[in-house]
Amino acid sequence: MESYSGRDNVLQYRAQLAFQKIMKDACEELGFDRVNWLIQQGGDGELAILPPGTSERAVVTRLAPTVDRLLREHNRGLVPEARIRLRIGVHQGLVHLDGANGYPGDAVVTVCRLVDSPQLKAALRQFPGAAVALIVSDRIYQDIVRHYHDLRPEHFLCVTAKLPEKIFEAVAWIYVPGENIAGAAVMNDGERSFRPPNDSEEDGDAAGRRSRVPIPQPFGGGQVFNNITSHGVNAYGNGNVISTSGAHDIADPWRSNS
DSSP: OTTOTTSOHHHHHHHHHHHHHHHHHHHHHHTOOGGGOEEEEOSSOEEEEOOTTOOHHHIIIIIHHHHHHHHHHHHTTOOGGGOOOEEEEEOOOOOOSOOTTSOOSHHHHHHHHHHTOHHHHHHHHHOTTOSEEEEEEHHHIIIIITTOTTSOGGGSEEEEEEEGGGTEEEEEEEEOTTSOHHHHOEEETTEEEOOOOOTTSOOSGGGOOOOOOOOOOOOTTOOOOOSOOOOSSOOOTTSSOOOOOOOOOOOOOOOOOO
């Protein structure tokens, strides 16, 4: 859950109640047997081990969009500090179900690292109108997303999820329901990713969903004219190619579980 620790006790309590209701409603709507999920609670989220027979395809492609819709309905009219936004991670692998203090297994460590990665946190902040950001492991993307186009594969952004302090690095794919996150990414150090957070950027649904407007680049040997308003017959430049555009907002909607 985004910004959970910044809430006071009352808002944390309400957020936990709302989280459980949203997950219950989403699973009922999707026909998931949440009663038989093995759940390790975490206050601001949960780790869920899904039972055999669960449709990986349905979990990967339907859960995040459904939770996003239910959360946006829940958040309407709430002040920003009371709104709930979630990061969801999906991975698969072997897990010990008889651990003395949780569920041991590399798969568990991986999905927890993915959902806590700064790349996913940044993705959720990139789209303040969204309520969910999903990250899936490369294995999940290759086995499900790439083959079954319930969600458009080209709208997933490939990232290297990194947590240096945990000595963790893995290829993963990020998706934000209703957004083309891959199209919004920019090149940083040779890798498609996001710009750094901008602490002055407003947060929450009130900011609305934003899209990047490309900044016109000059052609070799030509000229570029920006923000031109003309009336009647006009000519600009020396006959070279002319690019015109309206005023564009290049403010970066960035800042730095589920």
